[in-house]
Amino acid sequence: MSTVIDVAHLDFSFGSGALTxxxxxxxxxxxxxxxxxxxxxxxxxxKTTFLTIIGGLRQAFHGSVNVLDQQLIxxxxxVKVKARQQIGxxxxxxxxxxxxxxxxxxxxxLEMNNMLTxxxxxxxxxxxxIAVGLGDRxxxxxxxxxxxQLQRVSIARALVGQPKIVLADEPTASLDKQSGYExxxxxxxxxxxxxxxxxxxxxxxxxxxxxxxxVELEDGVIKKI
Amino acid sequence: xxxxxxxxxxxxxxxxxxxxDRTKLVAAICGVLFACVLVFMQLGFKDSLYASAASxxxxxxxxxxxxxxxxxxxxRPIQFKRSELMRVLGNPAVAEAYPxxxxxxxxxxxxxxxxxxxxxxxxxxxSLIFNVxxxxxxxxxxxxxxxxxxxxxxxxxxxxxxxxxxxxxxVTEINDYKVNIVGLFRLGVSFAxxxxxxxxxxxxxxxxxxxxxxxxxxxxxxxxxxxSIKQVEAELKNQLSEFINIFSYxxxxxxxxxxxxNTAPIGFIFGFGTVMGWVVGLVIxxxxxxxxxANHRNEFATLKAMGYEHSYFIRLVFASAFFLAILGFIPGYxxxxxxxxxxxxxxxxxxxxxxxxxxxxxxxxxxxxxVAGLLAIRKLKDxxxxxxx
Numbered sequence: 001m002s003t004v005i006d007v008a009h010l011d012f013s014f015g016s017g018a019l020t021x022x023x024x025x026x027x028x029x030x031x032x033x034x035x036x037x038x039x040x041x042x043x044x045x046x047k048t049t050f051l052t053i054i055g056g057l058r059q060a061f062h063g064s065v066n067v068l069d070q071q072l073i074x075x076x077x078x079v080k081v082k083a084r085q086q087i088g089x090x091x092x093x094x095x096x097x098x099x100x101x102x103x104x105x106x107x108x109x110l111e112m113n114n115m116l117t118x119x120x121x122x123x124x125x126x127x128x129x130i131a132v133g134l135g136d137r138x139x140x141x142x143x144x145x146x147x148x149q150l151q152r153v154s155i156a157r158a159l160v161g162q163p164k165i166v167l168a169d170e171p172t173a174s175l176d177k178q179s180g181y182e183x184x185x186x187x188x189x190x191x192x193x194x195x196x197x198x199x200x201x202x203x204x205x206x207x208x209x210x211x212x213x214x215v216e217l218e219d220g221v222i223k224k225i
Numbered sequence: 226x227x228x229x230x231x232x233x234x235x236x237x238x239x240x241x242x243x244x245x246d247r248t249k250l251v252a253a254i255c256g257v258l259f260a261c262v263l264v265f266m267q268l269g270f271k272d273s274l275y276a277s278a279a280s281x282x283x284x285x286x287x288x289x290x291x292x293x294x295x296x297x298x299x300x301r302p303i304q305f306k307r308s309e310l311m312r313v314l315g316n317p318a319v320a321e322a323y324p325x326x327x328x329x330x331x332x333x334x335x336x337x338x339x340x341x342x343x344x345x346x347x348x349x350x351x352s353l354i355f356n357v358x359x360x361x362x363x364x365x366x367x368x369x370x371x372x373x374x375x376x377x378x379x380x381x382x383x384x385x386x387x388x389x390x391x392x393x394x395x396v397t398e399i400n401d402y403k404v405n406i407v408g409l410f411r412l413g414v415s416f417a418x419x420x421x422x423x424x425x426x427x428x429x430x431x432x433x434x435x436x437x438x439x440x441x442x443x444x445x446x447x448x449x450x451x452x453s454i455k456q457v458e459a460e461l462k463n464q465l466s467e468f469i470n471i472f473s474y475x476x477x478x479x480x481x482x483x484x485x486x487n488t489a490p491i492g493f494i495f496g497f498g499t500v501m502g503w504v505v506g507l508v509i510x511x512x513x514x515x516x517x518x519a520n521h522r523n524e525f526a527t528l529k530a531m532g533y534e535h536s537y538f539i540r541l542v543f544a545s546a547f548f549l550a551i552l553g554f555i556p557g558y559x560x561x562x563x564x565x566x567x568x569x570x571x572x573x574x575x576x577x578x579x580x581x582x583x584x585x586x587x588x589x590x591x592x593x594x595x596v597a598g599l600l601a602i603r604k605l606k607d608x609x610x611x612x613x614x
Contacts, residue, residue, distance in 0.1 A: 057530055058611040077535075085532030095527040097238075099245030111234045112532055157531075 003066075004165055004197050005031040005054060010063035012049060012220075023049050025220045027063070033164075034195040036188060036210060040203055041217035047201040048169055050217070054199065055167045056083035068164055085112055088158030088196075090168040090187075094150035096142045102129060102153045103138045109161045128156045132186055148179030155187050159196070166191060168200040177206055184210050235537050236544035242521065243548055250552075253513045257553020258560065260506020260593060264499055264586050265561035271495035272582070273574045277415040278485045280575075281346070282477050284412060285325075286356040288454050289313075289461065290472045291444035298484040300344065300417035302327050304440035309469060313444070313461055318452035323352040324441035326429045330400035332420065334384040341382050343420035345373075345399060347429025354445045359410035360423055366407040367425045373399065377409045379420025380573055402432045414573055416491065503593050510549060510597035514542060518604040525608035538605050546598035550591045557590070558583065 012024040023046040031037050039047050052058040053065060056072055056079075065072040070083050088109075096105045106125035110116055116124075129138055132152040142150055151171060158166050168187070172180030184200070188210045191198050200211070208214055216223045243250050281299060282290075291310055293303040313319050326347035331340035348354055350364035359374070366372055375386050387409060389395065395406045399422065412421045430436055448457055454473055461471055472480060486492030518525070525538055565576040 052611055055530065081532055081534055084530060087532075089530050091527065091530075095523065097242075097524045097527075099242045100238075104241070108238075108528065109531060111230075114230055 002033050003030050004033050004068055005029070005199065006064070006066040007054070008064040008066075010050075010053070010060060010065055012046075012053065012058075012060045012062070023220050024053075024060075027220075027222060029215065029222065031197055031199060033197055034192070036191065036198045036212045037200070038208060038211040038214045039199065039201045039217055040205070040208070040214060041223075042203065045217045046220040047203075047217050051167050051169050051199065051201050054165075055087055055089055056080035085161075086163055086165070088161060088163035088166040090151075090154055090158045090166065090171045092170045092173050094142070094147075094154040094174075096150060096153055096157070098142045101139045101141055102134060102145065102156075105142075105153060106157045106160050109157050113161070125156070125160055128160045129153070131190065132156045146179075147175055148183065151175055151179070151183045152186065155183060155190070159187075159190055159194075162194060163196065165197045165199065168198065168202075170202050170204070171200065172202065172204045172207060180204065181207060232540060232544070235541040236547075239541045239544035240548060242517070243545060249513075249517075253510070253549055254552050254556065256509030256513065257506060257549050257590060257594070258557040260502050260509065261554055261557025261586065261590050262561050262564070263502030263505070264589050265557065265582075266564060267495045267498040267502060268582060268586065269561070269565055269568070269576045270574075271492065271499075273568070273576045274416055274485055274491055274495070275482045276575045277413055278417070278481050280413040280415055281344075281421070282474075282481050284356050285445060285474075285477075286354055286447075287323075287445035288448045288452075288474065289446040289458055290474070290477045291446070291465070292442075292470045292472070292480075294468050294470050296442075296470070297488055298417070298481055299327060299443070300329070300415070302442035304442055305466075305469060307439050307441045309466055310441060310444035310446075312464065313446055316457060316460060316464070318448050318457045318460075319446055320449045321352070321447045323349055323354050323445045324426065324438075325354060325443040325445055326426060326433075326436065327442040328400075328429070328433050328436065329418065330432060332383055332422065333398040334382065335386075335389050335394055335397045336384050339382070341380075341419060343376075343379060343383065343399075343422055344418035345429065345432060346421065346423045347426045347432075348423070348445075350425050352445070355423065357410050357412065359408060363408045363410075367423075367428075369407075371402075371404045371428060371431065372407045373404045373422045373424040373428065374408045374410050375406045376412045376414075376421035376423075378411050378413045378573060380414055383420050400432050402434075404428070404432065413575060416485065499589075503589060506590065506593045507597050510546065510594050511600050513549070514545060514597055514601035515604050517545065518542065518601060519607070522608045525605065526610040529608060530610040535605070538608070539602050542602050542605070543595065543598045546594035547591070550587075550594040554587055554590050558586075561586075 007027055007029045010024055010027040013020050013022040015021050041047050053060045054067060060073055063073060067083055068086055070079055072083060103125050106129060107121045110121040126138055129135060132155055134149060134152055137145060171183060175183060184207045293305045295303040307324055310322050310324055313322050328345045329342050330345050332343045333340050350367040353361055363374055390406060396403060414420060458471055458473055562578055565578050568574050568576045
């Protein structure tokens with residue numbers, strides 16, 4: 001199996017000078033293709049920060065972060081944009097565009113890909129929305145969908161581009177137990193089908209059983225693997 | 226496909242976001258519409274002013290024109306000696322030279338007896354210096370004592386002259402002197418005079434008893450066919466007294482226009498109004514785009530996290546600005562069209578909606594929206610995914 005995420009001796013801190021607040025200390029972690037890894041830990045342990053560095057949203061300066069053979073430490077904006085395009089991101093809130101329908105929201109991922117025709121984009125988006133069980137809600141806008149449905153649309157949006165990695169930041173935080181569990185199971189099922197790597201941050205202990213591996217983070221240090 | 230997608234996708238998203246919030250879209254369109262109408266009206270009044278200021282000189286039929294150097298414009302002339310005009314006949318290229326007498330005088334409304342000032346033009350009826358058919362055809366009647374022709378396009382405050390003439394009521398007073406209106410012609414009002422009357426040079430002296438034949442307001446010169454206007458103008462310039470200005474037809478029009486544009490502050494006022502309309506519209510559109518970006522900050526940050534580049538959002542903002550420009554311009558144009566008609570029918574000011582004016586105003590509105598977009602894109606910096614999640 002190949003390594004898709006390789007982090008070595010990553011240090012990260014907020015602020016500067018006397019106000020420097022270390023968030024991540026000497027993190028080393030390798031994730032293989034197709035693995036589902038959960039990161040848990042109390043609030044403020046640096047989970048989300050770690051995820052945003054992997055996702056190319058935040059610039060880190062010390063250590064090594066290798067994602068899909070791209071070094072993200074001290075990288076240029078282009079490298080980060082390229083990394084983001086290969087990663088599916090699922091946010092704490094659904095973060096859907098409220099002026100667009102479910103179908104259009106999912107298509108937004110594919111609009112960066114010039115190879116596809118409009119028809120292909122629509123077909124693929126519809127296909128994945130059917131796969132997440134929203135075949136009858138294609139033309140609904142976010143305002144007309146429930147919380148669980150919204151999170152399923154955002155899972156579809158993250159997966160439609162067939163990314164090699166999916167990063168999820170507390171995807172169940174705004175959902176009840178039932179729909180939260182359904183959402184992550186769905187994510188797991190779709191990811192396993194396409195050998196997609198999933199890195200999921202959560203402190204929802206109800207969903208730990210979907211993981212291949214659980215990493216616990218506390219005060220910026222990996223406590224237990 | 227690639228080139229198309231480059232602008233098509235952000236434009237499509239901009240459009241979808243615009244039409245999603247109808248209330249805000251209507252408010253935004255009203256803002257642009259307001260600026261559009263303001264600019265249309267200011268430019269309309271300005272052009273109308275120039276057009277009407279030049280309405281009398283436009284109808285003058287001559288090759289060269291003399292005015293006193295101290296005359297600011299035709300409506301407030303300084304007299305010069307008739308003999309000065311007659312000297313030009315010494316030039317072999319000059320065929321005819323005619324004096325034109327001008328004066329502002331109160332005209333009594335036949336019905337209400339209220340007096341209102343209008344412009345009186347006095348000239349030899351046989352000279353045909355006004356290129357207006359109704360005046361030419363009435364030259365025999367004008368030669369009679371105390372006869373005048375009335376400009377039908379004068380403001381309605383002078384009375385319904387056409388109806389009065391039909392019922393035989395044609396006697397009124399100009400400058401407290403009794404005259405007969407023997408016909409109508411069409412010239413148009415200007416900012417200087419609300420109405421016009423033409424009469425013979427002899428009648429002019431009767432209406433204005435203090436004036437005399439020897440002091441004229443303008444000279445109209447016709448050249449022999451084939452003579453070079455430029456050359457004769459240069460020759461006459463040397464011969465004439467230094468107190469006299471000599472103009473070609475185009476130069477006279479420009480002199481009249483420039484007076485209203487520069488000497489009278491009216492040109493400046495309308496120019497200023499146009500600029501203010503632009504600035505107000507700019508501020509409105511900027512506010513709309515700015516709050517729009519602020520409201521969509523979260524969505525933009527999400528798209529950035531998905532891999533959209535910063536330039537995509539810049540194109541999106543400009544597409545929004547472009548749509549607002551078009552959506553505001555169309556109703557703004559239609560409303561202005563109505564207001565132009567209203568001005569023409571109610572105020573008797575010539576306000577044609579020309580294609581060139583349409584294009585000018587659209588460019589104005591477009592530039593306004595683009596500058597607003599330029600100012601608003603700074604706000605995009607706030608949509609930073611690392612700070613949002």
